[in-house]
Every structure is written in C-alpha cells, then in structure tokens.
Amino acid sequence: MVAQITTFAFHGVDARPVTVQVQLTNGSNPFTIVGLGDKAVSEARERVRAALSAVGLGLPAKRITVNLAPADLPKEGSHFDLAIALGLLMEMGAAPHDTAEGFAVMGELGLDGSIAPCAGALPAAVAANAMGLGLICPSACGPEAAWAGGDAVILAPKSLIQLVNHFKGTQVLSSPLPGALAAPQAIPDLADVKGQETAKRALEVAAAGGHNLLMVGPPGAGKSMLAARLPGLLPPLSPAEMLEISMVQSLAGQLEGGRLTRVRPFRAPHHSASMAAMIGGGVRAKPGEASLAHHGVLFLDELPEFTAPVLDSLRQPLETGDVLIARANFHVRYPARFQLVAAMNPCRCGYGRASGRACGRGPNCEEVYQSRISGPLLDRMDLAIELPTVTPADLSAPASGESTETVADRVGTARQAQIARAKSLETEAGCAVTNAALGDAELSKIAEPDAEGRNLLSRAAEALSLSARAYTRILRVARTLADLDGADGVKRRHIAEAVSFRRRDAAANPSPAVTAPAAGNAFN
Incomplete structure (x- = not known):
C-alpha cells in the first residue's frame, strides 16, 4: 500500500498541489526521494x-521510496519534510492511514523532532482552503496561515510527537488565531519640509494617481525627505491588496509572527543592488524589491x-505590473505593480550648471551623468520635477505648509473617485484601480480633454516630441489633477x-537638466 499526502510547491505566489507518495518494499534499505526535487528536498x-x-x-x-508527483514539476525547499515523515509513519503502522486525510501538510523537521518554520504558509493556506482542505503547518506559521480565513481547519504543532498525539487523541491541538496587525510606524509630517512647494504638489499628484515620480536637485534640496513622506499620503490597503502583499512577504519569509500591516510597502534598496535583488531571482527565484513593493512605493x-x-x-x-523570471525548465511570475519614485543629482558634482556653481568635471558633466539613465525608463516617469536649492531664508522661516493629514484627505477623496469609476468601467483588474494602472481603453473613456485641452496637448506633443506612451501618461496625470479638483472632465488647466510636470525631450530643451515649462503659460 502507498501512503499519499498533499503538500505544495511554490511557483511565484502560486501554490501548486504536490502529492507525496511513500512506499515500503522488500529489498535493501536505501531511502530514495524522486520527483525533481532540489538539494534541500534530497537532504x-x-x-x-x-x-x-x-x-x-x-x-x-526495507526499501523506502518517496515520490513527489507530478514528477516533472520542480520542487524546492525544506517544507516537504513533514509530509514525508507522516507518510512514513502511516506506512510503518505508527499512525492510521487516514491520518492526514482532509489536510495539506508542510513543515521543516529538526533533528530533535521539532517542526521549524518555513516560508509560504499563507499562500499554502489559501490554496488548501480553495481545495477544501485544512492545513498542517509549523506552530510559528500558524498565525500567518490563519489569515487565509474560510472554514478550513489549521493545525500548528510544535513537534512531530505533538502532531502524532493529536491524531491518536491523547492531545488536542487548537486552531491558531490570526496574528495581530502590525503597529503602524510613525510617519514624518509633510509640513516639516520647508520650501519646495512645487515638489509638494507633485508628491500629492503622484500619491493621488499612483504615478511614477522623478526628483532632480542638488544635495540637501529635500528629495529624500519628500520621498519618506509619501507613505503617509497613500490610502490604507484594501483587504484584497493586503492579502496579495502578504502572500509575497510570506514567500520571502518576512511575516514574523503572522503580523500583517495595512500600510503600503515602502522599499528603498541601495544603489549597489543586483538585478536578482531588484526584480527577483537566484537559485530558488525569490521575490525581489520590485515585488516586495507591490501596491506600494519603490x-x-x-x-x-x-x-x-x-x-x-x-x-x-x-508596464505590465508583474515580473516574469525565466529559467531553462520553468518560469516564475511575481506581482510587481509598484509606484516608482526616484531621486538624483543633476550631475556628478551634485549641483549642475543651473546652480551657478563651477563644475570641476568639465562642461559635459550633466550630459554624461544623466545619460546613465535610458530614455525608455525616463519616458515611463509620469512626473519629473527639478528641485531648487533650499535657501537660508527658507530654513529660517516658520513651517507653514500643509500637514500630511490634510493632503492625505484630498488624496483619499481622489482615490475614492477612481475606485468608483473603475467599478462603473468593470475593469479586469478590479475596483481598486488608480489612474496610473488603468488600461488605455478605460483611459480613453474617462480622460478625454475638452477642445482647448486637446489643442494644448497636440501642440505640446509636437513641441516636446512626445512618444505615444508620454502622450497617454500626460492624460493620466491630467485625469488625476481633475480628480483632485473634483472636476468631472479634464480641462485645459x-x-x-x-505638461508642466513632463520632462522635456533633449531636442526641445537645449539644457540637459530635467526641467519643465511652467503650467499655464507653456504653450500660449
């Protein structure tokens, strides 16, 4: 007889069911595991x-054979241990053959019989619930798995003997409770930023529509300060968004104690990050910074x-909102719909020609420095602003700007208008869709400007040599500005x-600095 237990193999955020088959036969006594497992599985x-x-x-x-079916599906990780051990107990007669009936099983075993935590408990619980199964997982992963909800039973033993005693009836394991929501961290106030009113406006627009933002300015202009205040302007996560983010964090092993958060992710990797660290990859194709920033800010x-x-x-x-990591025998897809916020100095010396300072690196310092960023990436930045140097007068003046709470209220109102519109459009991505994430077909229905606006946009597209992508991104930003105004349609203003937030093309702008025409008189 062959013992069979259900577990999962993780490919991206998908938990694919795997059947662990354990058989004891006569013969020499090697312990063989087959089914395209990696080194952790063989160990x-x-x-x-x-x-x-x-x-x-x-x-x-006896001869022990363990098969992980389907055999052509790659399996990675140590979470197959517990399923293999239970299959052996059933085959040896130490546990009834219906021990794991109605359950999926995952967990790493310690040498002392303890069950160690493993990544992926939340996606496994969601997948088990969809299959009508309960889940047996490590005790440390119980609060995380309990967030999957539904009527499925979650068992979270600390050790193998505890699990065996539960099925024998000598010990009862209670279902774990969902972990507590993580306490929100203190967010710095936007009112603390002195000066830079244009940059604050751009930050509000970026938050309201989920737009990508590029800030260019000298050291000390406040670029990092502004970026750090963006999370405070963003609305809290919806339950669906929180579940998506938590599943990615679960696979990355970042849900300590099963604590979920309602705050949108804010990831700030160092500039030495590799491609695998940024978009995901490695031997086991883990999620990268782009996926960990899903529904948040990178x-x-x-x-x-x-x-x-x-x-x-x-x-x-x-463009697509996800990352596809290709390997020779499989591919992995992770969600990555993030809002990109970038900051840079105008040149290597830090100040650029616009500051009036002499550059010791030659007259082409700005051109050489900014040429490190490809045109197609810059084309994807919806907003590009230049921050001037903060003067001593700005620093000595009392703080007079709006608080984060005030601006966040306007952002929340604009986001609610977008959600309501998305519901009426019946978008495929669901109701919580920002202007930046809408498809072109939906955008054409809601962002058609009036006659004066169309005329202005046509002249701007010709003067700035805008690409088709840049053209539609201007419409997206304009729709967000209309939402902030509470306007039904997109107007000329x-x-x-x-357009004033759009980076000029080099052909239209003799200066290589990232500048924009002033709103209202750009194309009069």
Whole structure:
C-alpha cells in the first residue's frame, strides 16, 4: 500500500498541489526521494531519519521510496519534510492511514523532532482552503496561515510527537488565531519640509494617481525627505491588496509572527543592488524589491548610481505590473505593480550648471551623468520635477505648509473617485484601480480633454516630441489633477499642469537638466 499526502510547491505566489507518495518494499534499505526535487528536498532523508529517531522510531529494514508527483514539476525547499515523515509513519503502522486525510501538510523537521518554520504558509493556506482542505503547518506559521480565513481547519504543532498525539487523541491541538496587525510606524509630517512647494504638489499628484515620480536637485534640496513622506499620503490597503502583499512577504519569509500591516510597502534598496535583488531571482527565484513593493512605493535614491541593466529591468514591470523570471525548465511570475519614485543629482558634482556653481568635471558633466539613465525608463516617469536649492531664508522661516493629514484627505477623496469609476468601467483588474494602472481603453473613456485641452496637448506633443506612451501618461496625470479638483472632465488647466510636470525631450530643451515649462503659460 502507498501512503499519499498533499503538500505544495511554490511557483511565484502560486501554490501548486504536490502529492507525496511513500512506499515500503522488500529489498535493501536505501531511502530514495524522486520527483525533481532540489538539494534541500534530497537532504530531507537525514532530517526525517533523525526526527523519527528522536520520537523513538527507527526506519524499517526495507526499501523506502518517496515520490513527489507530478514528477516533472520542480520542487524546492525544506517544507516537504513533514509530509514525508507522516507518510512514513502511516506506512510503518505508527499512525492510521487516514491520518492526514482532509489536510495539506508542510513543515521543516529538526533533528530533535521539532517542526521549524518555513516560508509560504499563507499562500499554502489559501490554496488548501480553495481545495477544501485544512492545513498542517509549523506552530510559528500558524498565525500567518490563519489569515487565509474560510472554514478550513489549521493545525500548528510544535513537534512531530505533538502532531502524532493529536491524531491518536491523547492531545488536542487548537486552531491558531490570526496574528495581530502590525503597529503602524510613525510617519514624518509633510509640513516639516520647508520650501519646495512645487515638489509638494507633485508628491500629492503622484500619491493621488499612483504615478511614477522623478526628483532632480542638488544635495540637501529635500528629495529624500519628500520621498519618506509619501507613505503617509497613500490610502490604507484594501483587504484584497493586503492579502496579495502578504502572500509575497510570506514567500520571502518576512511575516514574523503572522503580523500583517495595512500600510503600503515602502522599499528603498541601495544603489549597489543586483538585478536578482531588484526584480527577483537566484537559485530558488525569490521575490525581489520590485515585488516586495507591490501596491506600494519603490524608492530609488541616487538613480544614476544603479547599474544600467538593473534600471532597465524595471521597464517591463512598470508596464505590465508583474515580473516574469525565466529559467531553462520553468518560469516564475511575481506581482510587481509598484509606484516608482526616484531621486538624483543633476550631475556628478551634485549641483549642475543651473546652480551657478563651477563644475570641476568639465562642461559635459550633466550630459554624461544623466545619460546613465535610458530614455525608455525616463519616458515611463509620469512626473519629473527639478528641485531648487533650499535657501537660508527658507530654513529660517516658520513651517507653514500643509500637514500630511490634510493632503492625505484630498488624496483619499481622489482615490475614492477612481475606485468608483473603475467599478462603473468593470475593469479586469478590479475596483481598486488608480489612474496610473488603468488600461488605455478605460483611459480613453474617462480622460478625454475638452477642445482647448486637446489643442494644448497636440501642440505640446509636437513641441516636446512626445512618444505615444508620454502622450497617454500626460492624460493620466491630467485625469488625476481633475480628480483632485473634483472636476468631472479634464480641462485645459489640467493638461497644462500635467505638461508642466513632463520632462522635456533633449531636442526641445537645449539644457540637459530635467526641467519643465511652467503650467499655464507653456504653450500660449
């Protein structure tokens, strides 16, 4: 007879069911695991052998064959240990053959018989619930798995002997409770930023529509300060968004104690990050910074210091909202619909020609420095602003700007208008869709400007040599500006301000600095 237990193999955020088949036959006594497992799976032999010995059981003098079906699906990780051990207990007669009936099983075994935590408990619980199964997982992962909801039973034993005693009826394991929501961290106030009113306006627009933002300015202009205040302007996560983010974090092993958060992710990787760290990859194709920033913000400080391949690898997820990591025998897809916020100095010396300072690196310092960023990536930045140097007068003046709470209220109102519109449009992505994430077909229905606005946009497209992508992104920003105004349609003033936030093409702008025409008089 063959013992069969259900577990999961993770491919991206998808938990694919795997059947662990355990068979004891006569013959010499090797312990063989087949089914396209990686090194961690093959090492399960020794962990299972030691764990059974720790509970007073030795392996029988028979041939042990473990098959992980389907055999052509790659399996990675140590979470197959517990399923293999339970299958062996059932085959040895130490546990009834219906022990794991109605359950999926995952967990890594320690040499002392303890069950160690493993990544992916939340996606496994969601998948088990969809299959009508309960889930047996490590005790440390119980609060995380309990967030899956539904009527499925969650068992979270601390050790193998505890689980065996539960099924024998000598000990009862209660279902774990969902972990507590993580306490929100203190967010700095936007009112603390002195000066930079144009930048504050751009930050509000970016938050309201989920737009990508590029800030260019000298050191100390407040670029990082502004970026750090963006999370406070963003609305809290919806339950569906929170579940998507938590599943990615679960696979990355970042849900400590099963604590979920309602705050949108804010990831700020160092400019030395590799491509695998940014978009995901490695031997086990883990999620990268782009996926960990899903439904949140990815902040890249000192943008030109990132290597060109790393930056260009973000172009595809910025368009599609996901990352596809291809391998020779399989591919993995992770969600990556993030808001890109980038900051940079105008040149290597830090100040650029606009500051009036002499540059010791030659007259082409700005051109050479900014050429590190490809045109297609810049084309995907909805808003591009230049921050001036903060003067001593600005620093000595009392703080007079709006608070984060005030601006966040306006952002929340604009987001609610977008959600209501998305419901009426019946978008495929669901109701919580920002202007930046809408498809072109939906955008054409809601962002058609009035006659004056169309005329202004046509002249701007010709003067700035706008690409088709840049043209539609101006419409997206204009729609967000109309939402902030509470306007039903897109007007000329919205187009003018959206164009003012657009980076000029080099052919239209003799200066290589990232500048924009002033709103209202750009194309009079």
